Amino acid sequence: MQHFLKETDFTPDQAQEVFHLARDMKASRFSSPEALNFQSWGLLFFKSSTRTRISFEVGVNELGGFPVVLDSQNTQIGRGESIGDTARVMSRYLHGLVIRTFGHEIIESFAANSTIPVINGLTDFNHPCQLYTDLFTFLERINPDTIDISALRGRKVAFFGDCASNMANSWIISAAMFGMELALAGPEDFAPEQRVVDALKAEGLPVNYRFTTNPEEAAKDADLLYTDVWVSMGDEATASSRKARMQPYQVTQPLMAMAKPDAYFMHCLPAHAGEEVSQEVLDSPRSIIFDEAENRLHTQKAIMAKLAELNAQ
Ligand code: CP
Numbered sequence: 001m002q003h004f005l006k007e008t009d010f011t012p013d014q015a016q017e018v019f020h021l022a023r024d025m026k027a028s029r030f031s032s033p034e035a036l037n038f039q040s041w042g043l044l045f046f047k048s049s050t051r052t053r054i055s056f057e058v059g060v061n062e063l064g065g066f067p068v069v070l071d072s073q074n075t076q077i078g079r080g081e082s083i084g085d086t087a088r089v090m091s092r093y094l095h096g097l098v099i100r101t102f103g104h105e106i107i108e109s110f111a112a113n114s115t116i117p118v119i120n121g122l123t124d125f126n127h128p129c130q131l132y133t134d135l136f137t138f139l140e141r142i143n144p145d146t147i148d149i150s151a152l153r154g155r156k157v158a159f160f161g162d163c164a165s166n167m168a169n170s171w172i173i174s175a176a177m178f179g180m181e182l183a184l185a186g187p188e189d190f191a192p193e194q195r196v197v198d199a200l201k202a203e204g205l206p207v208n209y210r211f212t213t214n215p216e217e218a219a220k221d222a223d224l225l226y227t228d229v230w231v232s233m234g235d236e237a238t239a240s241s242r243k244a245r246m247q248p249y250q251v252t253q254p255l256m257a258m259a260k261p262d263a264y265f266m267h268c269l270p271a272h273a274g275e276e277v278s279q280e281v282l283d284s285p286r287s288i289i290f291d292e293a294e295n296r297l298h299t300q301k302a303i304m305a306k307l308a309e310l311n312a313q
């Protein structure tokens with residue numbers, strides 16, 4: 001069973017096919033009503049969501065399927081039913097399952113016990129649907145016709161803030177997978193964790209990111225500046241110390257000015273203007289955050305269709 005729990009669950013060739021499919025689905029949004037024909041897909045949330053929930057719900061519909069939106073509190077998971085039993089039961093009703101949860105081991109346990117494809121809608125470790133969307137959005141700016149992954153090679157991405165977060169991990173893995181240069185800037189105590197280095201090694205990928213405490217150094221000559229919230233879901237208890245520590249890493253216009261003149265700004269959203277990014281940057285012509293948000297829909301439709309195709313073989 002082919003799942004999509006991490007960026008490397010598709011080969012680069014398969015990722016290229018996903019991006020081409022996303023391009024075609026974006027150009028003709030209602031052109032694939034058969035891809036999930038008569039399929040029911042569960043969307044199971046242990047955490048809040050706006051974009052992931054809506055884009056998957058709409059996306060399943062547009063592919064001819066039926067979304068079943070669930071959360072952990074209002075299912076028996078909240079009363080202690082095991083992940084293994086839940087996965088086995090859900091596999092008897094559903095054709096696929098998107099899960100947003102806390103520990104990455106929870107989604108791995110779901111996948112190990114499922115006979116249907118499982119898609120990672122965010123864990124504390126990574127957010128691969130977001131990252132594939134981000135790459136698609138960046139490639140669309142480089143050349144909307146080709147969306148060619150080879151154009152990623154050598155591009156410099158700069159990530160600011162919580163460099164031990166799920167989004168930072170997804171960028172670290174993707175930079176290694178697609179040959180991008182990645183500089184991460186944040187406080188020393190929010191440097192990338194050993195577990196992401198272990199993940200790279202387990203996949204046979206190079207450890208090719210650079211971490212710095214100097215935001216200007218990271219921004220210099222970058223093609224893309226990226227940030228995410230300073231307080232991820234589950235980190236609320238340390239919110240005030242995080243905000244104090246990360247203030248120097250806010251993405252501002254002076255920081256944007258250190259990058260290439262045609263550099264873009266992206267953010268997975270939700271954004272907190274005045275914290276990780278200034279309102280001015282969010283509103284600037286270099287900010288492509290709402291294309292990025294829209295592209296969740298097209299990219300995830302392509303991911304679901306690709307999984308359905310691979311699992312039918
Ligand atoms: N970027 C993202 O995943 O947004 P949501 O938390 O709203 O789903």
Ligand code: NVA
Binds near residue numbers: 231233269
């Ligand atoms: N790092 C953020 C991403 C939200 C989409 C979080 O986990 O809350």
